[in-house]
Amino acid sequence: MMARASNIKNRLNKGDGAWAYGFIAIALVVYALFTAYPVISALLISFQEYRPLGSSFNGIDNYASIFKSELFGKALWNTLVYTVLTVPVALILSFGVAIMIMPLKKWAQTTFKAIYYLPAVASGVALSVVWLWIYDPMPGGILNQLIGLLGIENQNWLGSSSTSMFSLVLMSWLSSHGTSIIIYVAALLGIDESYYEAAEIDGATFWQKMWHIVIPCLKPTTLFLLVTGVIGSFQVFQNAYLMTGGGPDHSTTMVGLLIFDTAFKYFEFGKAAAQSLILALIIGIIAFIQFKFLGKDVEY
Amino acid sequence: MALFNNHLGNRAARYTRNTIIVVLLLLFALATLFPIYFMVMSSFGDPVEAGAISYSIWPGKFSFESYKFFFKFSEYSYRWLLNSLIVATVVMVSNVIFATMAGYAFGKINFKGRKVLFAVLLAAMMIPYQVTQVPLYILIVNIFEIQNTYQALILPSLVTVYNIFLAKQFMSSIPNEILESAKVEGASQFKILTKIIMPLSKTVMAVMAILTFMENWNTFFWPFLVTNTMDMQTIQVGLKNFRFANTTYFAPMMAGATISAVPMFILFFSLQRYFLEGVTVGAVKG
Numbered sequence: 001m002m003a004r005a006s007n008i009k010n011r012l013n014k015g016d017g018a019w020a021y022g023f024i025a026i027a028l029v030v031y032a033l034f035t036a037y038p039v040i041s042a043l044l045i046s047f048q049e050y051r052p053l054g055s056s057f058n059g060i061d062n063y064a065s066i067f068k069s070e071l072f073g074k075a076l077w078n079t080l081v082y083t084v085l086t087v088p089v090a091l092i093l094s095f096g097v098a099i100m101i102m103p104l105k106k107w108a109q110t111t112f113k114a115i116y117y118l119p120a121v122a123s124g125v126a127l128s129v130v131w132l133w134i135y136d137p138m139p140g141g142i143l144n145q146l147i148g149l150l151g152i153e154n155q156n157w158l159g160s161s162s163t164s165m166f167s168l169v170l171m172s173w174l175s176s177h178g179t180s181i182i183i184y185v186a187a188l189l190g191i192d193e194s195y196y197e198a199a200e201i202d203g204a205t206f207w208q209k210m211w212h213i214v215i216p217c218l219k220p221t222t223l224f225l226l227v228t229g230v231i232g233s234f235q236v237f238q239n240a241y242l243m244t245g246g247g248p249d250h251s252t253t254m255v256g257l258l259i260f261d262t263a264f265k266y267f268e269f270g271k272a273a274a275q276s277l278i279l280a281l282i283i284g285i286i287a288f289i290q291f292k293f294l295g296k297d298v299e300y
Numbered sequence: 301m302a303l304f305n306n307h308l309g310n311r312a313a314r315y316t317r318n319t320i321i322v323v324l325l326l327l328f329a330l331a332t333l334f335p336i337y338f339m340v341m342s343s344f345g346d347p348v349e350a351g352a353i354s355y356s357i358w359p360g361k362f363s364f365e366s367y368k369f370f371f372k373f374s375e376y377s378y379r380w381l382l383n384s385l386i387v388a389t390v391v392m393v394s395n396v397i398f399a400t401m402a403g404y405a406f407g408k409i410n411f412k413g414r415k416v417l418f419a420v421l422l423a424a425m426m427i428p429y430q431v432t433q434v435p436l437y438i439l440i441v442n443i444f445e446i447q448n449t450y451q452a453l454i455l456p457s458l459v460t461v462y463n464i465f466l467a468k469q470f471m472s473s474i475p476n477e478i479l480e481s482a483k484v485e486g487a488s489q490f491k492i493l494t495k496i497i498m499p500l501s502k503t504v505m506a507v508m509a510i511l512t513f514m515e516n517w518n519t520f521f522w523p524f525l526v527t528n529t530m531d532m533q534t535i536q537v538g539l540k541n542f543r544f545a546n547t548t549y550f551a552p553m554m555a556g557a558t559i560s561a562v563p564m565f566i567l568f569f570s571l572q573r574y575f576l577e578g579v580t581v582g583a584v585k586g
Contacts, residue, residue, distance in 0.1 A: 012480070012483045012484065013410065013483075015489075016409050016410065016411060016489060017409075017411040017412060019405075019409065019488075019489035019490070020405040020409040020411035020414070020489075021405075021411065023401040023402055023404060023405035023409075023489075023493070024401070024402045024405045024406065024417070026398045026401075026402075026458070026459065027398050027399070027401070027402035027421075027459050027464055028417070030398075030455075030456075030458045030459050031421060031424065031461065033439075034432070034436060034439075034455070034456040034458075035424045035427075035432060035461070036420075036424075037435070037439070038431070038432035038433075038434075038435035038436045038439065039424075039427060039431060039432060039435075041435035041438070041439075042431050042432065042434065042435050045434065045435060045438075050438075052442050093328075097325065097328060099303075100321045100324060100325055101325065102303060102304065103304045103317075103318060103321065104318075104321070104322070108322075110572075110576070112325055112329065113576055114568075114572055114576065115329045115332065115333060116328075116329065116332055117568075117575065117576065117579075118332070118333065118336065118565070118568065119332055119333075119335065119336060121514060121518075121561075121564040121565060121567070121568045121575070122336060122518075122560075122561040122564060122565070123517070123518035123520065123536050123539075123560050123561060123564070124518065124520060124536075125518075125520050125536045125539050125540055125557075125560065126339065126536075126539065126556075126557035126558075126560045126561045127335060127557075129339075129539065129543055129553050129554070129556070129557040130335045130336075130338060130339045130554070130557055131335060132543075133338075133342075133355070133550060133553070133554070134335065134338065136355070140355055141355070142338065142355055142357065145355075174331050174332060174334075174335070175332075175335075176332065177332075178579070179579050182576055182579045182580060183579060183580060186580045188303070191303075196303060206303070206304065209303055210303070213303075214303060231428075234428070235428045235429065235430060238520065238521070242540070255430075256428075256430055259430045259433075259434075260430075260433075260521075263433070263434045263437070264437075264525065269434050269438065272434050273431075273434050273435070275430075276428065276430040276431040276433070276434065277431060279428055279430055279431075280427060280428050280430075280431050283426075283428055284426065287426075
């Protein structure tokens with residue numbers, strides 16, 4: 001019986017392979033050309049002094065010059081500062097909002113989710129234009145007016161190296177957390193009711209339920225958001241590019257921006273490729289550490 | 301939700317709690333929405349230089365002069381919108397078609413090398429885009445020599461790994477029995493794809509379409525790198541050029557930003573469900 005069944009199955013599945021390759025053909029070509037080839041090429045270019053006609057290998061010169069340059073270290077430090085200041089806050093904010101949304105009616109939940117998501121549909125360029133004016137250094141600037149009400153003096157937000165990084169961080173705090181909020185809400189809805197019921201029989205308070213049920217149950221979600229958040233944050237440079245250009249005095253130069261400048265301002269493609277590979281390695285290590293230490297009891 | 305003790309405590313306490321929650325949520329909503337409100341509201345001001353005005357967060361004038369000013373900046377300003385529309389539409393359509401096909405193959409057909417190939421594809425999602433940026437630029441500009449063309453804007457995003465992953469995840473949940481019985485009745489794989497898989501995958505296809513369109517409408521760096529004349533630029537690149545050429549014109553800049561963002565706002569409000577669903581399709585493991 002079994003043999004006959006698998007025979008029929010085999011006959012039915014005959015020719016499926018050819019179809020499958022047909023279905024993935026274009027995806028594979030696009031992938032090979034625009035992802036796989038560039039990655040391999042980046043590896044090669046990173047050991048070359050790139051010239052459009054005839055590059056020459058220069059060994060590890062590119063890498064050596066990166067480790068010698070103070071700027072790369074500074075950019076790495078800035079990236080780290082930015083990540084530490086933005087990612088945990090984003091997680092806490094979206095977790096808090098998701099919890100607060102839960103007791104509301106369905107329509108109110110949807111409305112709030114839509115509101116918090118909205119800034120994410122506006123382009124980064126449009127938002128950077130708006131924030132540029134919010135940070136207008138004149139006393140009439142919106143943010144300066146606001147802190148003026150609190151009795152704090154005028155700030156040259158983006159123009160001074162003491163506030164420029166904070167300005168980019170503040171912008172990230174007040175931009176869209178919609179994605180994380182929605183993911184947290186979905187995860188909260190997925191927690192089994194019986195846990196709460198059991199806890200209530202034992203007379204657990206809201207905070208006890210929070211600590212012993214919600215936070216452990218949401219650990220995989222938090223880990224997911226943490227890892228993707230850190231990876232994303234390490235690549236961030238659009239706002240820095242559009243709002244400060246990395247300045248003043250390189251106070252907002254992040255690794256992503258440094259790579260961009262090296263490649264498309266100074267046209268040192270070899271060095272830029274080397275920088276990007278170091279960045280990839282750092283991101284890989286950080287993601288690995290996060291999974292190793294936080295993912296211990298997380299099941300997938 | 302039983303996280304909150306809805307049946308415990310008196311009604312007044314519950315009412316107070318919910319009021320505090322709503323007030324907090326509204327305050328956060330206000331902070332999130334302020335930049336967008338400020339952008340749209342200020343875009344209706346007069347196109348005068350910033351030194352001559354002081355900003356207000358309350359609506360004052362209502363004129364379209366700043367919009368006219370923005371469009372007058374370049375004879376190609378309408379073309380920017382058209383370019384963005386063309387690029388985003390083509391990339392959207394190709395992604396939906398090719399990612400659906402590939403997602404089905406990876407999710408539902410057994411073929412040699414399936415696991416390895418899919419793992420290779422997924423590995424790409426781990427690579428920061430800075431790594432591919434420079435070689436991709438060299439490939440398009442120096443090797444293919446197609447800079448400043450629609451091909452240059454479209455080809456690299458013809459089908460993304462993320463969309464293939466999304467499609468595969470969704471299709472894995474379609475029961476095999478349906479596909480098997482279709483096969484018994486002699487349906488070809490192509491027929492199964494178009495007559496069974498696609499109708500069942502409408503949601504994920506819509507999500508892919510919307511998110512892909514939005515991403516490509518909003519993308520800035522790639523078009524900025526591979527276009528060098530105004531007639532081939534997209535609205536985001538045009539907006540950036542406008543900004544650098546008119547650093548003191550506050551209201552027109554806001555008008556430009558509004559123009560670049562409004563199509564997405566309209567799309568978002570009309571297809572909100574898919575936007576909000578799209579976020580969780582790929583992220584939460586069921």
